[in-house]
Structure formats: structure tokens, C-alpha cells
Amino acid sequence: MHAANRRIVALAGGVGGAKLADGLAYHCRTNLTIIGNVADDLELWGLRICPDLDTVMYTLAGLANPTTGWGVIDDTFAMLDMLATYGEETWFKLGDKDTATHILRSHWLRQGMRLTEVTQRLTRALGIEATLLPVTDDDVRTIVQTDEGELDFQTYFVARRCEPVLKSVHFRGIERATLTPEVKATIEEASLVVICPSNPFVSIAPILAVENLRARLSLPSPPSLVAKR
Amino acid sequence: MHAANRRIVALAGGVGGAKLADGLAYHCRTNLTIIGNVADDLELWGLRICPDLDTVMYTLAGLANPTTGWGVIDDTFAMLDMLATYGEETWFKLGDKDTATHILRSHWLRQGMRLTEVTQRLTRALGIEATLLPVTDDDVRTIVQTDEGELDFQTYFVARRCEPVLKSVHFRGIERATLTPEVKATIEEASLVVICPSNPFVSIAPILAVENLRARLSLPSPPSLVAKR
Numbered sequence: 292m293h294a295a296n297r298r299i300v301a302l303a304g305g306v307g308g309a310k311l312a313d314g315l316a317y318h319c320r321t322n323l324t325i326i327g328n329v330a331d332d333l334e335l336w337g338l339r340i341c342p343d344l345d346t347v348m349y350t351l352a353g354l355a356n357p358t359t360g361w362g363v364i365d366d367t368f369a370m371l372d373m374l375a376t377y378g379e380e381t382w383f384k385l386g387d388k389d390t391a392t393h394i395l396r397s398h399w400l401r402q403g404m405r406l407t408e409v410t411q412r413l414t415r416a417l418g419i420e421a422t423l424l425p426v427t428d429d430d431v432r433t434i435v436q437t438d439e440g441e442l443d444f445q446t447y448f449v450a451r452r453c454e455p456v457l458k459s460v461h462f463r464g465i466e467r468a469t470l471t472p473e474v475k476a477t478i479e480e481a482s483l484v485v486i487c488p489s490n491p492f493v494s495i496a497p498i499l500a501v502e503n504l505r506a507r508l509s510l511p512s513p514p515s516l517v518a519k520r
Numbered sequence: 521m522h523a524a525n526r527r528i529v530a531l532a533g534g535v536g537g538a539k540l541a542d543g544l545a546y547h548c549r550t551n552l553t554i555i556g557n558v559a560d561d562l563e564l565w566g567l568r569i570c571p572d573l574d575t576v577m578y579t580l581a582g583l584a585n586p587t588t589g590w591g592v593i594d595d596t597f598a599m600l601d602m603l604a605t606y607g608e609e610t611w612f613k614l615g616d617k618d619t620a621t622h623i624l625r626s627h628w629l630r631q632g633m634r635l636t637e638v639t640q641r642l643t644r645a646l647g648i649e650a651t652l653l654p655v656t657d658d659d660v661r662t663i664v665q666t667d668e669g670e671l672d673f674q675t676y677f678v679a680r681r682c683e684p685v686l687k688s689v690h691f692r693g694i695e696r697a698t699l700t701p702e703v704k705a706t707i708e709e710a711s712l713v714v715i716c717p718s719n720p721f722v723s724i725a726p727i728l729a730v731e732n733l734r735a736r737l738s739l740p741s742p743p744s745l746v747a748k749r
Contacts, residue, residue, distance in 0.1 A: 336623050336624060336627040337566075337623070337626060337627040337630055338623065363602070366598065367596060367598050367616065369595065369596050369598070369615075369616035369617050370599060370616045370617065370619050370620045370623070371620070372617070372620075373592070373616070373617040373618075373619075373620035373621070374620045374623070374624065376620075376645070376646070377620065377621075377624055377642065377645045377646075378645050379624070386598075387596065387598035387599045387602070387616040387619075388598050388599065388601070388602040389602075390599050390602075390616075390619065390623075391599045391600070391601075391602035391603045391605075391606065392602070392606075394565050394566070394567065394599070394603070394619075394623075395565060395603065395606055395608070397566060398565040398566040401566055413606065416605070416606045416607050417605070417606075
């Protein structure tokens with residue numbers, strides 16, 4: 292097959308996955324499609340935040356913060372400081388530039404655009420040549436069972452810094468979630484599917500669990516989602 | 521009447537009105553209620569922006585920008601710069617701290633709170649002792665007829681810098697808008713109603729036009745809303 296026609300697909304979560312995706316994008320350019328995780332998405336103050344998609348997007352746009360691994364380089368936190376002045380909890384560190392992404396995404400979603408279309412519009416505006424696709428347009432949310440009860444992923448991971456003892460993980464909404472037409476077509480046409488170095492339990496697993504993408508890719512059974520301490 | 525029981529009411533638009541309201545607030549403290557204009561409100565990217573209420577609020581909180589007359593002192597514009605990066609029009613200068621106000625307000629309104637309650641919550645959080653009330657919880661919008669057609673007020677005033685030739689002004693939604701229970705009670709109990717030095721055509725008129733507040737205050741007929749150049 293001619294290199295120009297090779298369609299490379301990368302499955303990626305956040306920081307680690309984004310780095311490999313960035314290397315692939317450098318070589319494959321428009322021939323790369325990244326399928327991203329949405330199970331750690333959250334809503335804060337009516338803003339839809341997609342940490343994994345955004346980390347991939349900012350990394351490929353050359354805007355990622357190399358120190359934190361999340362957010363936009365040289366971002367500021369004036370908006371968040373003002374939210375704190377209003378008495379709001381601000382454990383999720385929304386930078387000012389980052390907030391523009393969430394404002395636009397939320398606005399476009401409320402106008403009826405699919406997350407796939409929103410993501411396309413944002414990545415194109417940032418000059419990204421590769422295609423970034425959320426694995427699904429449906430709501431899937433990672434929920435962790437802990438010794439302190441059920442927590443959504445960002446509360447466990449960011450607000451509580453993984454301190455509650457983890458018992459199990461499940462993906463709320465996964466049974467009803469469907470792969471997008473774009474993801475299905477991409478998988479059909481793929482010459483190569485790369486599973487990027489992202490967390491297997493909370494980044495890769497919720498991608499592979501949508502409409503049994505795992506089976507479509509002829510992958511073996513998932514790793515155990517029950518962790519021990 | 522004992523001074524402690526004197527209820528002072530101020531009708532105020534933006535910058536000029538906010539300054540007198542601030543002076544009144546200094547002397548009257550919790551005895552002051554400011555009834556604010558909402559006819560120059562706008563929605564951008566799903567954010568409900570109330571320029572006049574915010575100018576009064578920031579002024580009374582000691583947060584107003586003394587140079588521009590609008591927005592928050594020492595505010596930054598990283599969020600807006602990022603919106604521009606995404607290709608959005610950014611003629612309305614949303615500061616980062618200011619954006620927190622609009623995010624919270626929009627979120628609370630979508631949750632079903634009235635604008636009156638939202639404004640109460642914001643002003644209390646900023647330590648404002650006076651009460652700030654939108655004249656109505658309904659949508660009223662100043663629309664200007666110009667030689668270039670009909671424009672909403674902020675497009676005419678900010679985006680087009682008042683360049684189109686003004687023919688007339690009307691307040692869309694004014695016929696259906698009702699005074700809030702809080703405004704009615706405040707007017708009933710007022711010892712003194714002060715009309716602050718705000719624009720009579722686009723700040724004071726749309727306050728007085730709601731449910732014929734003008735007549736409730738036994739005021740003479742309105743000034744002509746037809747301007748000449």
C-alpha cells in the first residue's frame with residue numbers, strides 16, 4: 292500500500308497518549324486519526340470539559356503545558372480566582388485560555404452540534420492536520436467505587452488526589468453508548484491501529500468498551516478493573 | 521421618619537449611575553436598593569451578560585475599572601484571546617475575571633434561578649451591603665433602528681461604535697415584561713427615589729417603561745426616543 296494511503300489510527304487518553312499521538316501526527320499528518328476517551332469528561336458551571344480530548348488537541352497544536360501535562364502553556368487563572376471570590380470550589384484548575392475551549396464547546400453542543408463536530412471545529416481552528424474523534428458522542432462517565440463510596444472520576448482523581456481506597460471502576464452509560472459513524476469508518480479503513488501509552492483502566496478501557504470496539508479490533512479480554520492496595 | 525428606616529431607591533444604568541449609586545451606598549448602606557437596567561443585556565457564546573448590573577455591582581464592590589468604566593480592575597483577556605484564536609469575533613471585551621461572573625450567572629439561570637436571585641447571590645458574595653435588583657426578570661432588549669437597519673444595542677454601541685445613523689429606539693419585549701415582586705415592594709416602601717445620571721434614552725427609559733413604572737412614580741411623559749443627527 293502506498294504510504295500516502297495508509298490510514299493510521301491511534302487510541303489515546305490524556306498526557307501519555309497525547310505524546311505518542313503527537314509523534315505519529317508529525318510523521319503521518321493528515322493520515323492520522325486519533326480516537327479519544329470521553330469517560331473522564333465533566334461538567335462544571337455548565338461548561339462541558341473534555342480533559343483527554345483537550346490534552347491531545349493542545350499537544351498537537353503545540354499549546355500543551357509541558358510542566359503540568361494538562362491545560363494550555365502559559366495560561367493564567369484569573370477567571371478561576373474570581374470564581375473563588377464568588378465562593379465556588381475551584382479544585383479543577385481551569386485556565387483562562389482553556390476556559391475559552393469549554394465555553395465554545397458548551398455553546399456549540401447546546402446549539403445541537405455533536406461532540407465530534409465540535410472537536411473537528413476546534414482542532415481545525417488550531418491548525419491540527421490529524422483528525423481527532425471522540426470515540427462516542429454519547430455520555431460515558433468513569434465512576435469509581437471507593438471506601439468512601441461512589442465518586443466521579445475527576446472528584447476522585449483531582450479533588451481527592453486518589454486518596455480514597457479504590458475498589459472498582461465502571462463506565463456509566465457504556466451500555467447505551469454507540470461508536471460514531473466517523474469512528475466506525477475510520478476503523479474500517481485503518482491500516483494500523485496503535486494503542487497509545489495511556490492508562491489501561493480509565494483511558495483505553497472506556498474507549499474499547501464502546502459498542503465492543505475491543506472485539507472489532509480482535510483484541511483479547513480486558514485487564515481486571517478491580518485494583519488492590 | 522428615623523434615618524435607619526428610610527428606604528432609598530436609586531434607578532441606575534451603567535457607569536454614571538453606578539457612581540452616584542456608589543456614593544449613596546456609602547451613606548445608606550443596607551438602606552439602599554438600586555434598580556438596574558437589563559435592556560442592554562446580551563448573550564455571547566451562551567453567556568448571559570448584564571453590562572449595567574455588572575457595572576453597578578463591580579463599582580459597589582470596589583472592583584470597577586476606573587479607566588474604562590466597564591469591567592473589572594486589572595482584568596486580563598486571555599480567554600478572549602483564545603476565542604480569537606478559534607476564529608471568533610471578539611469586539612465585546614470580556615475580561616477573564618468578568619467572564620467568571622457570566623459563567624456563574626448563566627449556569628444559575630439555566631438551573632432555574634431568577635435573574636433577581638442570581639444578582640443577589642453575586643452581590644452578596646462580593647460583600648455589597650446595598651440591594652441590587654434588575655427591574656425585571658423578563659427579557660427586554662434595546663433595539664436601535666439605524667440607516668443600516670435594525671441593530672441590537674451592543675452591536676450598535678460597541679461593535680459599530682455608534683457609527684450607523686440612529687433613527688429610533690425601542691425595547692423589545694417591554695410589553696410583556698413585568699416588575700419583579702422585589703421591585704414592586706421596594707417602590708412601595710421607598711422614602712425617596714433617585715434617578716441616577718445614566719442615559720435617559722437607553723438606561724433610564726427601559727427601567728421606567730417596565731409595567732409603566734413611570735406612572736407608579738408619578739413622573740411626567742418620557743423624553744422623545746427619536747434622535748436627530
